[in-house]
Amino acid sequence: MSNNAGPVRHARMRERNLGVVLAEVVRHQPVTRARLADLTGFTKTTVSNLLAVLADAGLVRDGGLVHEGERGRPGVAVSVDGDGTAGLGLEINVDYLAACVIDLGRRVRHRHLVAADNRGRSAEAVIEALARLAEQALASATEQGLIVAGAVVALPGLLDRERGLLRRAPNLGWTDAPAGDLLRAGLPPLRLPADQDNEANLAALGELWFGAGRQLGDFVHVSGEIGIGAGIVVDGQVFRGAHGYAGELGHFVVEPGGALCACGGRGCLEQTAGQEAILRAAGLTELTATSAAGTDGSLSALITLLEAGDARALAAVTRAGEALGSTLASVVNLLDPDTVVLGGIFSPLAPWARPAVERALAEGSGTLRGSVPPVVVSGLAGGAAVLGAAGLVLDRIVADPALLL
Amino acid sequence: MSNNAGPVRHARMRERNLGVVLAEVVRHQPVTRARLADLTGFTKTTVSNLLAVLADAGLVRDGGLVHEGERGRPGVAVSVDGDGTAGLGLEINVDYLAACVIDLGRRVRHRHLVAADNRGRSAEAVIEALARLAEQALASATEQGLIVAGAVVALPGLLDRERGLLRRAPNLGWTDAPAGDLLRAGLPPLRLPADQDNEANLAALGELWFGAGRQLGDFVHVSGEIGIGAGIVVDGQVFRGAHGYAGELGHFVVEPGGALCACGGRGCLEQTAGQEAILRAAGLTELTATSAAGTDGSLSALITLLEAGDARALAAVTRAGEALGSTLASVVNLLDPDTVVLGGIFSPLAPWARPAVERALAEGSGTLRGSVPPVVVSGLAGGAAVLGAAGLVLDRIVADPALLL
Numbered sequence: 100m101s102n103n104a105g106p107v108r109h110a111r112m113r114e115r116n117l118g119v120v121l122a123e124v125v126r127h128q129p130v131t132r133a134r135l136a137d138l139t140g141f142t143k144t145t146v147s148n149l150l151a152v153l154a155d156a157g158l159v160r161d162g163g164l165v166h167e168g169e170r171g172r173p174g175v176a177v178s179v180d181g182d183g184t185a186g187l188g189l190e191i192n193v194d195y196l197a198a199c200v201i202d203l204g205r206r207v208r209h210r211h212l213v214a215a216d217n218r219g220r221s222a223e224a225v226i227e228a229l230a231r232l233a234e235q236a237l238a239s240a241t242e243q244g245l246i247v248a249g250a251v252v253a254l255p256g257l258l259d260r261e262r263g264l265l266r267r268a269p270n271l272g273w274t275d276a277p278a279g280d281l282l283r284a285g286l287p288p289l290r291l292p293a294d295q296d297n298e299a300n301l302a303a304l305g306e307l308w309f310g311a312g313r314q315l316g317d318f319v320h321v322s323g324e325i326g327i328g329a330g331i332v333v334d335g336q337v338f339r340g341a342h343g344y345a346g347e348l349g350h351f352v353v354e355p356g357g358a359l360c361a362c363g364g365r366g367c368l369e370q371t372a373g374q375e376a377i378l379r380a381a382g383l384t385e386l387t388a389t390s391a392a393g394t395d396g397s398l399s400a401l402i403t404l405l406e407a408g409d410a411r412a413l414a415a416v417t418r419a420g421e422a423l424g425s426t427l428a429s430v431v432n433l434l435d436p437d438t439v440v441l442g443g444i445f446s447p448l449a450p451w452a453r454p455a456v457e458r459a460l461a462e463g464s465g466t467l468r469g470s471v472p473p474v475v476v477s478g479l480a481g482g483a484a485v486l487g488a489a490g491l492v493l494d495r496i497v498a499d500p501a502l503l504l
Numbered sequence: 505m506s507n508n509a510g511p512v513r514h515a516r517m518r519e520r521n522l523g524v525v526l527a528e529v530v531r532h533q534p535v536t537r538a539r540l541a542d543l544t545g546f547t548k549t550t551v552s553n554l555l556a557v558l559a560d561a562g563l564v565r566d567g568g569l570v571h572e573g574e575r576g577r578p579g580v581a582v583s584v585d586g587d588g589t590a591g592l593g594l595e596i597n598v599d600y601l602a603a604c605v606i607d608l609g610r611r612v613r614h615r616h617l618v619a620a621d622n623r624g625r626s627a628e629a630v631i632e633a634l635a636r637l638a639e640q641a642l643a644s645a646t647e648q649g650l651i652v653a654g655a656v657v658a659l660p661g662l663l664d665r666e667r668g669l670l671r672r673a674p675n676l677g678w679t680d681a682p683a684g685d686l687l688r689a690g691l692p693p694l695r696l697p698a699d700q701d702n703e704a705n706l707a708a709l710g711e712l713w714f715g716a717g718r719q720l721g722d723f724v725h726v727s728g729e730i731g732i733g734a735g736i737v738v739d740g741q742v743f744r745g746a747h748g749y750a751g752e753l754g755h756f757v758v759e760p761g762g763a764l765c766a767c768g769g770r771g772c773l774e775q776t777a778g779q780e781a782i783l784r785a786a787g788l789t790e791l792t793a794t795s796a797a798g799t800d801g802s803l804s805a806l807i808t809l810l811e812a813g814d815a816r817a818l819a820a821v822t823r824a825g826e827a828l829g830s831t832l833a834s835v836v837n838l839l840d841p842d843t844v845v846l847g848g849i850f851s852p853l854a855p856w857a858r859p860a861v862e863r864a865l866a867e868g869s870g871t872l873r874g875s876v877p878p879v880v881v882s883g884l885a886g887g888a889a890v891l892g893a894a895g896l897v898l899d900r901i902v903a904d905p906a907l908l909l
Contacts, residue, residue: 257873266874269872329838333743338738339840340722340839340840340841341721341842343840345838345839346838347838347840347873348838350837351837352833352834355830362872363872364868364871364872428757429757430838433750433752434745434838435748435750435752436745436746463769464755466769467674467755467767468671468672468749469662469671469672
């Protein structure tokens with residue numbers, strides 16, 4: 100073995116260096132080879148060799164000229180190849196499925212959301228439906244000349260990522276579903292094996308990469324649908340906890356001894372501020388697969404009532420906002436983030452819910468801290484997780500482009 | 505400037521290398537120069553030169569022989585100098601002051617706790633009393649031949665560490681106290697300027713360095729006294745939040761609209777599970793400076809009642825445990841730690857409080873997660889923060905021994 104150490108080490112170093120150069124292209128594009136040599140400390144020849152490998156893999160391309168400095172001839176610019184490699188984001192949520200394709204230039208090339216009541220359906224059946232959405236997305240990507248390198252699937256529950264096990268998705272009724280194996284077996288095969296992550300984490304990454312981004316600082320992103328989750332972003336990374344279960348905001352107890360929750364507990368935040376709880380309190384029919392209304396339908400019905408000043412709807416959303424705000428006060432006291440982001444259903448409901456959220460948040464944390472983190476409304480709403488999923492594919496490739504070699 | 509870049513860079517590199525070698529001595533002591541050369545990748549000559557500088561600074565010393573490998577002569581062992589440099593830990597808490605001296609070998613050389621009701625006293629007056637404790641500690645260290653390099657002070661409140669401002673210490677009644685300036689002016693001068701940190705963070709570090717340590721994995725350490733704080737340890741580091749205010753567990757609302765708290769809120773955890781709240785609920789007189797009982801006195805009185813099976817005392821501690829447990833359930837749902845550690849007053853109260861804590865924690869998080877993190881009782885009890893404070897001085901020196909050159 101020992102006489103192989105040299106070449107092995109050399110190959111690994113080249114792999115690492117590919118990632119170093121690609122990261123600088125992503126950060127500074129369009130950028131010349133000369134500037135890349137400055138940025139990385141590599142020679143121009145090394146930079147050119149590494150770029151050639153990255154171009155062959157559909158990751159970068161030459162295009163246009165850029166002036167750098169005040170004198171001299173313009174250099175040939177290198178950019179990421181927005182028409183080469185792409186990532187597929189997929190999402191299984193309680194009442195919808197979603198897919199999107201994002202190219203390496205971070206443009207959304209395809210996006211599709213289908214209302215579907217997945218409660219009580221088997222993981223196999225749901226993944227079969229998801230596979231059809233994935234196939235459509237891949238066809239659309241191929242038509243546009245893109246090569247989809249891999250997929251990440253957003254799942255609404257506690258995920259054991261190492262074992263690919265969806266330990267608990269109370270709102271789907273799934274326990275210990277072998278999500279990783281099922282997805283790899285059920286989805287169309289891609290260059291990289293399909294991966295999965297928690298929807299709340301991916302929604303926070305979606306907001307970081309495709310929403311308000313770095314200006315949020317450290318933030319807690321609330322992704323409310325039927326369930327309520329939080330994605331905690333610290334220094335541009337998702338905080339996952341010791342087993343990957345961090346961010347389970349929906350099961351904070353806001354009403355001790357209150358309504359029974361799908362998790363087995365009582366008085367959980369979801370029972371007051373989850374989508375179903377709000378619709379029910381507003382007097383709207385419970386969502387069913389046969390209502391054919393889907394997420395947007397029921398939510399639209401609620402918003403119509405809110406816009407008309409319906410007292411029951413306003414009371415339901417205010418109460419949800421208060422429960423969410425006092426829960427967020429505890430989160431702020433514990434984690435001290437720069438910003439709180441309202442995503443998911445709380446984004447379209449913000450005009451009515453935000454005042455209550457802010458009031459309860461200030462009451463529960465403001466007196467102690469002297470200031471309350473701003474509550475920002477996500478522009479991505481429910482679409483954040485699937486964007487984050489596609490973004491995570493690209494993020495992994497940029498971190499280690501050798502995955503595609 | 506540019507012709508200085510070489511030597512400047514070289515000096516910085518030597519400073520960094522001193523830290524690299526010292527860290528390896530701390531980790532592997534007693535250790536030979538040959539082993540240190542292996543561990544660091546430096547030549548034996550470089551290692552010897554760096555060790556000479558560290559020995560002059562009172563940080564390492566030769567002593568004894570160690571056998572490494574199966575053959576060959578034993579080498580001269582290098583260890584940290586347990587009789588050279590030491591750190592001074594100080595603590596201002598609501599009802600006591602504390603000081604301790606710890607040498608670089610992590611032995612506690614001096615320890616002193618004085619009951620003192622600091623509520624309503626000015627920061628200046630309290631720091632004057634703390635300075636007397638510090639002088640006694642320094643005298644004791646000098647007698648033992650130690651050189652105390654610096655001090656860290658544990659403070660019970662929200663601390664703006666950059667500006668040295670104790671923003672809010674509700675139980676002391678202090679707001680925007682210029683703790684940094686006052687401490688530097690009031691305490692005996694040392695080689696390194698006095699620094700301050702939140703007591704809950706330091707208690708968690710005390711547990712990490714002098715208590716159960718690494719076997720806890722990622723943990724949340726509850727440090728309950730009059731107030732209740734949490735120190736969150738992730739990957740061996742304290743999680744501080746965006747402004748250093750993370751871990752304010754005591755102001756989680758456990759009883760909406762409940763008793764008024766010193767923070768201005770209502771129904772905070774401290775109003776059910778703080779020391780005063782428990783003593784009051786148990787029918788024990790409120791702690792006053794004139795009672796001369798101090799922390800231990802009142803707590804001892806409570807424990808005497810508990811041991812005698814006093815129903816009111818048992819109910820008070822059970823209720824406190826339940827409130828703490830349900831708060832910790834939210835913390836576990838949000839942060840997913842490996843372990844929960846009960847420190848501060850919850851350590852001596854554990855025989856009576858822990859069952860209630862565990863029950864409420866399991867109820868609020870177990871059904872969802874399928875398992876509940878173990879609840880461990882700190883062996884350090886209320887002494888953790890001042891140990892952590894002294895440890896932090898040593899930790900900083902090991903990270904950057906050039907501070908002492």
